[in-house]
Amino acid sequence: MTSQLFSPFELGSLRLENRIVVSPMCQYSAVDGSATDWHLIHLGNMALSGAALLIIEATAVEPQGRITPGCLGLYSDDNEAALRRVLEAVRGQSDMPIGIQIGHAGRKASSEPPWRGGQLIPADQGGWPPVAPSAVPMYPQEPAPLALDVAGIERIRDAFVASARRAAALGLDALELHCAHGYLLHEFLSPLSNHRDDRYGGSLDNRMRLPLEIFEAVRAVWPADRPLGVRISATDWVEGGWDLEQSVAFVHALKARGCDWIDGSSAGVSPQQKITLGPGYQVPFARQIRAETGITTLAVGLITEPQQAEAIIADGDADLIGLGRGLLWEPRWPWHAAATLGGQVRTAKQYWRSLERRATGVFKNMEFGMR
Ligand SMILES: Cc1cc2nc3c(=O)[nH]c(=O)nc-3n(C[C@H](O)[C@H](O)[C@H](O)COP(=O)(O)O)c2cc1C
Numbered sequence: 483m484t485s486q487l488f489s490p491f492e493l494g495s496l497r498l499e500n501r502i503v504v505s506p507m508c509q510y511s512a513v514d515g516s517a518t519d520w521h522l523i524h525l526g527n528m529a530l531s532g533a534a535l536l537i538i539e540a541t542a543v544e545p546q547g548r549i550t551p552g553c554l555g556l557y558s559d560d561n562e563a564a565l566r567r568v569l570e571a572v573r574g575q576s577d578m579p580i581g582i583q584i585g586h587a588g589r590k591a592s593s594e595p596p597w598r599g600g601q602l603i604p605a606d607q608g609g610w611p612p613v614a615p616s617a618v619p620m621y622p623q624e625p626a627p628l629a630l631d632v633a634g635i636e637r638i639r640d641a642f643v644a645s646a647r648r649a650a651a652l653g654l655d656a657l658e659l660h661c662a663h664g665y666l667l668h669e670f671l672s673p674l675s676n677h678r679d680d681r682y683g684g685s686l687d688n689r690m691r692l693p694l695e696i697f698e699a700v701r702a703v704w705p706a707d708r709p710l711g712v713r714i715s716a717t718d719w720v721e722g723g724w725d726l727e728q729s730v731a732f733v734h735a736l737k738a739r740g741c742d743w744i745d746g747s748s749a750g751v752s753p754q755q756k757i758t759l760g761p762g763y764q765v766p767f768a769r770q771i772r773a774e775t776g777i778t779t780l781a782v783g784l785i786t787e788p789q790q791a792e793a794i795i796a797d798g799d800a801d802l803i804g805l806g807r808g809l810l811w812e813p814r815w816p817w818h819a820a821a822t823l824g825g826q827v828r829t830a831k832q833y834w835r836s837l838e839r840r841a842t843g844v845f846k847n848m849e850f851g852m853r
Pocket of ligand 1: 540804
């Protein structure tokens with residue numbers, strides 16, 4: 483039986499070699515939003531993994547939209563030039579398609595990186611005032627964020643468009659809008675964080691309005707032949723919050739506007755969340771969204787075993803799987819999965835000899851001989 487995980491897939495007009503996607507992962511290692519040598523090493527490493535698509539970390543559309551001062555941005559010429567340097571180097575050594583996730587941290591902005599505790603940074607220690615749909619803090623002990631007025635909303639919508647244009651100019655192959663994990667666009671979707679009484683709050687249509695407006699505006703400038711997807715938190719895991727039913731309605735609306743895939747994550751908007759964690763715990767969200775809307779889905783979250791990943795694709799739960807922590811731990815996960823499942827990966831010729839005595843069929847592009 484041929485492996486479904488290692489079968490090709492058309493994501494819009496982008497041809498993927500297999501179904502494994504490097505999930506976006508913040509590195510907190512940028513300077514003023516600009517990529518550094520760490521990004522060159524990290525993205526270079528991931529680009530040699532044998533996955534089919536690499537999605538660059540959450541990248542802020544304006545400086546205030548960075549989660550931490552070390553978050554990547556795509557809001558200035560310097561940011562664009564720094565990312566171009568990294569991409570040119572990585573592309574010189576790997577033909578893996580590369581996408582990017584753009585977003586705005588909303589009330590979770592101005593925070594310390596996880597290795598410093600993740601708490602909000604006050605203004606007198608280099609922080610900045612976070613913005614949100616409503617002046618509701620994430621934790622009761624935190625200062626309230628500034629509620630965005632319509633001018634602020636328009637500024638942020640324009641910032642998404644400007645970043646999408648920069649991503650297109652960089653030749654990035656795919657673009658993902660971050661509407662998950664309690665960041666700004668998710669804050670608009672969820673009734674837990676959105677208490678507005680204007681056209682951007684209240685009913686489901688109103689809460690979806692800004693994310694959909696931004697999607698439309700980005701779709702208009704992102705090249706029609708390159709895929710545009712959205713990462714959602716399919717549920718807040720809180721009674722009375724955003725849930726799967728609302729997600730399905732949102733996905734129908736996104737699909738009608740030209741969305742190419744949904745990346746089905748969850749949680750992040752409320753400390754009240756009660757997550758049922760376990761292997762593949764978010765896969766049922768991808769499955770239901772795919773079944774009800776017919777959109778391409780990417781399942782992510784505690785997918786760690788080759789057979790588990792194979793079953794997700796073979797059973798039609800999702801079209802693609804995303805790996806985060808598993809690839810940090812073992813960047814050659816796709817090679818091992820290919821060896822286990824009888825699949826093949828494309829890899830750098832310099833590494834072909836790693837398998838010369840073993841499963842020699844694993845490297846798709848191998849042409850090797852020694853005298
Ligand atoms: C270090 C790290 C950074 C992350 N940064 C992002 C991010 O930038 N954007 C995002 O949507 N998710 C982010 N995530 C979540 C992952 O993309 C992924 O959805 C999550 O880790 C679950 O998948 P896993 O069990 O394979 O790690 C991050 C996760 C980790 C471990």
